[in-house]
Amino acid sequence: MLKDFTSESSIFVIMNSSIFKTNFFNSIQTKVTFQAPSNIALIKYWGKHGEQLPKNPSLSFTLSSCISKTVLDIIPISKGTDFSFDFYFEGKSKPEFHSKVKVFFKRILPYCPWIANHHITINSQNSFPHSSGIASSASAMAALASCLVAVEELSDDYADQKASFLARLGSGSASRSINGPITVWGATDSVEESSDFFAVPLSESDYNPIFNTYCDAILLIDQGQKKVSSTQGHQLMENHPFGVARFKQAFQNMEKLIKILEEGDLDAFITIVETEALTLHALMMTGSPNYILMHSNTIEVIQNVWNFRQETKLPVCFTLDAGANVHLLYPQKDAVQIEDWIDYKLKAFCQEGTIIKDKVGRGAKKV
Numbered sequence: 549m550l551k552d553f554t555s556e557s558s559i560f561v562i563m564n565s566s567i568f569k570t571n572f573f574n575s576i577q578t579k580v581t582f583q584a585p586s587n588i589a590l591i592k593y594w595g596k597h598g599e600q601l602p603k604n605p606s607l608s609f610t611l612s613s614c615i616s617k618t619v620l621d622i623i624p625i626s627k628g629t630d631f632s633f634d635f636y637f638e639g640k641s642k643p644e645f646h647s648k649v650k651v652f653f654k655r656i657l658p659y660c661p662w663i664a665n666h667h668i669t670i671n672s673q674n675s676f677p678h679s680s681g682i683a684s685s686a687s688a689m690a691a692l693a694s695c696l697v698a699v700e701e702l703s704d705d706y707a708d709q710k711a712s713f714l715a716r717l718g719s720g721s722a723s724r725s726i727n728g729p730i731t732v733w734g735a736t737d738s739v740e741e742s743s744d745f746f747a748v749p750l751s752e753s754d755y756n757p758i759f760n761t762y763c764d765a766i767l768l769i770d771q772g773q774k775k776v777s778s779t780q781g782h783q784l785m786e787n788h789p790f791g792v793a794r795f796k797q798a799f800q801n802m803e804k805l806i807k808i809l810e811e812g813d814l815d816a817f818i819t820i821v822e823t824e825a826l827t828l829h830a831l832m833m834t835g836s837p838n839y840i841l842m843h844s845n846t847i848e849v850i851q852n853v854w855n856f857r858q859e860t861k862l863p864v865c866f867t868l869d870a871g872a873n874v875h876l877l878y879p880q881k882d883a884v885q886i887e888d889w890i891d892y893k894l895k896a897f898c899q900e901g902t903i904i905k906d907k908v909g910r911g912a913k914k915v
């Protein structure tokens with residue numbers, strides 16, 4: 549069912565956001581460290597409205613090795629006219645990130661008013677190379693949001709919801725990195741308690757355990773290639789000629805995928821995941837302006853995946869994010885055969901032969 553964006557739904561937005569407002573105004577001096585992983589969407593978030601609200605629900609596998617680790621040093625100060633913070637990435641001061649952090653702080657101020665009377669030093673690092681083309685905003689914003697929420701010492705479930713809520717205000721996909729192995733962001737009739745405001749983990753009793761064993765081999769086809777920025781990408785969906793059909797399709801694909809995950813139907817899983825990936829790129833190609841983000845080697849890999857699957861019947865499939873890299877997804881039970889083929893056949897299509905082997909994981913954790 550498509551959502552309507554009427555004034556009634558705006559009232560709903562305000563009411564739902566307000567549950568994350570806090571009475572925590574304490575003056576504190578503390579240090580807190582969290583690590584949070586990246587995630588790979590199976591149903592894609594592409595199109596947003598209002599303050600970081602999705603036009604359709606999305607679902608992802610949370611990863612485990614591609615992580616950001618963030619340390620916050622927090623000290624009380626008297627309230628100034630602007631936010632007081634420093635930002636270091638991999639040990640180096642990065643003033644170029646200041647405007648992004650400022651926008652984030654401004655958005656979260658109603659929910660974390662204490663940040664206005666503290667100086668916050670942020671030190672962040674990634675486990676994956678910065679130039680790899682792997683989106684770091686999801687893991688970085690999830691780690692930062694987790695640190696901020698930890699300061700307020702909330703109960704576990706509520707803390708996770710608030711961390712996801714804040715992470716969303718930094719980057720939509722980051723809302724899905726707080727929990728794992730499978731999370732859903734965006735209200736859908738297919739998932740109880742799903743919300744546009746924060747992501748929820750799928751309960752393990754609601755899907756086949758094979759999905760807890762899924763591996764993700766990330767083929768770095770074009771490291772450092774500039775992806776379409778998420779701002780440009782989401783904007784492309786405003787007045788996109790296929791926008792209405794796309795949002796409807798995403799709701800339908802979510803409904804189908806939830807059933808498929810429960811049944812453990814791997815053939816049906818492959819169909820939905822690959823359709824979502826190709827749809828994302830089709831939307832970029834048919835928007836205004838047009839973008840082609842697949843590299844010729846991206847297409848070579850896709851063709852190899854289709855041939856290999858036809859020959860071997862092994863359940864390996866691909867998905868793509870907004871760039872040339874390819875994520876190959878497969879269950880652990882078939883990893884030896886599939887990874888032999890990846891190393892033998894697909895390495896040649898990767899820049900400097902780089903492949904990151906990751907698997908599904910459980911989300912953000914305190915370090």
Ligand code: DP6
Pocket residue numbers: 588589591592593594600606683685718719720721722778779782828869870
């Ligand atoms: C293609 O979460 O990066 O990866 O909310 O503007 O930060 P912002 O967008 P972002 O968009 C992610 C788009 C995607 C699909 C997905 O992860 O669902």
